[in-house]
Amino acid sequence: MSDLPHPVTRDDVLEARERIAGRVRHTPLLAPVAGDEAWLKLEHLQLCGVFKIRGAFNRQLAGLERGEIGDAGIVVASGGNAGLAQAFAARGLGVRATVFVPETAPAVKVARIESYGAEVRRAGREYAEAHAAAVAFGEAEGAAFAHAYDQPDVVAGAGTLAEEVLADEPGIDTIVVAVGGGGLYAGVAAAARGRARVVAVEPVLIPTLHRAIAAGRPVDVEVSGVAADSLGARRAGGFAVAAALAEAPVSVLVDEDAIVEARLRLWQELRIASEHGAATAYAALLSGAYSPAPGERVAVVVCGANTDPATL
Incomplete structure (x- = not known):
């Protein structure tokens, strides 16, 4: 198509x-x-x-090369794993990370995201709702959007x-x-x-x-x-x-x-x-x-x- x-x-x-x-x-x-x-x-x-750490590092390193990632850092929506990966990569690269997760995200994953220094925000019951909130945040704050998979x-x-x-x-x-x-x-x-x-x-x-x-x-x-x-x-x-x-x-x-x-x-x-x-x-x-x-x-x-x- x-x-x-x-x-x-x-x-x-x-x-x-x-x-x-x-x-x-x-x-x-x-x-x-x-x-x-x-x-x-x-x-x-x-x-x-x-x-997902593979894609997270590639997204952020390529974004830094292209000048897409500034002081607002990156924002990602995730059921847990993409947020973990983007937060880990961001810590290693000195990039600010904000991660939107659905309210149903497993506590074990949320705790680890936070342990990597990212800010976690909860939005909605499903990934799609967290995604919409992350996109809105990126547009408002100037954060580069890192998609979980697409x-x-x-x-x-x-x-x-x-x-x-x-x-x-x-x-x-x-x-x-x-x-x-x-x-x-x-x-x-x-x-x-x-x-x-x-x-x-x-x-x-x-x-x-x-x-x-x-x-x-x-x-x-x-x-x-x-x-x-x-x-x-x-x-x-x-x-x-x-x-x-x-x-x-x-x-x-x-x-x-x-x-x-x-x-x-x-x-x-x-x-x-x-x-x-x-x-x-x-x-x-x-x-x-x-x-x-x-x-x-x-x-x-x-x-x-x-x-x-x-x-x-």
Whole structure:
């Protein structure tokens, strides 16, 4: 569609990789052992416990290069993880950060955002309401807006994760990612295009990209379920939809029980402490929502660990 942005390219991802080099971790790719079905990209071991630090550093460093970020700093709306990442990056770069979160944001994430020196403001019950408040704040105060998932710098930063996967194991055929607003998916799609298939996994209760692909444009969906704190965008971002229409991913949905079971299995069998949103990609394999072909080499991204350990 003409009103969608051009998809982020691999060149954008490679530029982001150079920009953020030395500021983020190259996270491990865990090879399958007996009984396992896939490689696991352990991005939950990333700084701040979430892949979003890649896009946060790229957004702020690029913004500083372009002169977009002044005394008012940056403002971001987040269900928790994007706020964590932007606050962490801002502290490291000496940038003021204001983070708008919905009233439902987990206390564990809010406390960590504040520990990085950002100002936290609560607005509304869903991410969309916090987003509107953040945009208004940015316009009024002159703060540069850092989108949680739908900005080219943010998307390109996320895509550096796929560059690591394919550098560590060039034979990977398929990369499986969880989708909320779609920033991770869009970045991985840009990096992997022509080299690996992408499987986009969403909770059945938050099918933002799935619905957008069917409609050919972003559409609003209802938001609920165990993964809503990290995958709870009301609609897929324009860059995610543009990527999906340029080269359609395998798009699958998983139910609540599958997500809960996948998170439990990651902890009990592998001692990987993931949040529900991060277990969503793994749930696609465990539940059979995505069944690899014989011999298919699959990497599943465990994208975040910002969860209450008491719930494991």
